Amino acid sequence: MILIAESGSTKTDWVLVNDENKVTMYKTMGFNPFFHSSEFIANEIQNNKEFYQASKNAERLYFYGAGCSSEEMNNIVKSGLSKIYPNSNVTVDHDLLACALSTYKGEPSISCILGTGSNSCYFDGQNLREEVPAIAYVLGDEGSGSFYGKKLLKDYLYNQLPDSIHKDFESQFGNAKAEIFENVYMKPHANVYLASFMKFINRHYHHEYVTEMIQHGMNEFIKIHVCCYPEYNSVKTHFIGSISKIFEKELKVAADKHGVILGDIIQKPVDNLVNYHLNHVQTI
Numbered sequence: 001m002i003l004i005a006e007s008g009s010t011k012t013d014w015v016l017v018n019d020e021n022k023v024t025m026y027k028t029m030g031f032n033p034f035f036h037s038s039e040f041i042a043n044e045i046q047n048n049k050e051f052y053q054a055s056k057n058a059e060r061l062y063f064y065g066a067g068c069s070s071e072e073m074n075n076i077v078k079s080g081l082s083k084i085y086p087n088s089n090v091t092v093d094h095d096l097l098a099c100a101l102s103t104y105k106g107e108p109s110i111s112c113i114l115g116t117g118s119n120s121c122y123f124d125g126q127n128l129r130e131e132v133p134a135i136a137y138v139l140g141d142e143g144s145g146s147f148y149g150k151k152l153l154k155d156y157l158y159n160q161l162p163d164s165i166h167k168d169f170e171s172q173f174g175n176a177k178a179e180i181f182e183n184v185y186m187k188p189h190a191n192v193y194l195a196s197f198m199k200f201i202n203r204h205y206h207h208e209y210v211t212e213m214i215q216h217g218m219n220e221f222i223k224i225h226v227c228c229y230p231e232y233n234s235v236k237t238h239f240i241g242s243i244s245k246i247f248e249k250e251l252k253v254a255a256d257k258h259g260v261i262l263g264d265i266i267q268k269p270v271d272n273l274v275n276y277h278l279n280h281v282q283t284i
Helices: 038-047 049-055 071-084 095-103 145-157 163-173 177-185 190-195 198-203 208-226 242-246 248-257 270-280
Strands: 002-007 011-017 023-029 060-065 089-094 109-114 118-123 236-240 261-266
Touching: 002 095, 002 270, 011 049, 011 270, 023 038, 023 049, 038 049, 038 071, 060 071, 060 095, 071 089, 089 095, 095 109, 095 118, 095 236, 095 261, 095 270, 109 208, 109 242, 118 208, 145 163, 145 177, 145 190, 145 198, 145 208, 145 242, 163 198, 177 190, 198 208, 198 242, 208 248, 236 242, 242 248, 242 261, 248 261
Parallel strands: 002 060, 060 089, 109 236, 236 261
Antiparallel strands: 002 011, 011 023, 109 118
8 A cells, every 4th residue: 555645835635545556535734844843744644534544554655745855854754754654664755856757758847836835846757956946935936826925915015906906805804914914924834824815816817916916926937947947948847736727828928938848737746646656666
């Protein structure tokens, strides 16, 4: 029995594959070692009784997660998983590798994440390379849900939202200044909080303010995170994540503008990730 996890900052998709290759899918919250301790991860999974009971006898566990970008961070997640899966061979790696594996089609390519956060890599089938670091939602995450949420809230607080959007914002959230400050500066998971406003933003998709904001974010992502690769105009660039799928039109415009060869756009990469493991299980 194999357990495969693809975890962003907001949610984790888990896939349990039994000895007959029957696939069962589960969801939990996202786990990020920058925000979550080993104990927290273990407790949250154990408290999800249906999932834990089904998966506790997994022999191998492959976890790919946001924030799992160093041995120190990976060990936080691995320690938490090993507490509750003591008989499993646990492997923890970066969500960028999951992105690369789920989009790999036998030729070198650039693979990108556009979800709660954003990131990119170049992958040739064996070696993964990053040209620029992911600097997270405070300084970076261009084109991501947290990037757009931060822009919306900043414009709201500065009274720079268009009247119709401002009125709808306060109709839904009230005078939200105190709540915004508490969630951004005092509570954990500010990146997830910021990205949660994507549903509101998408509701006003046809407003010029929103379309310009989305297009600007896509242009910034392509310019910073794709054009940094020397190969960017000679290989395909693939995308995974909800933001890339929802705003596919704007993504295509930005790719065309910068001469990027757009490849696949996949909202949920976990199916492709499972197929990769099943086809290469003897070599992993």
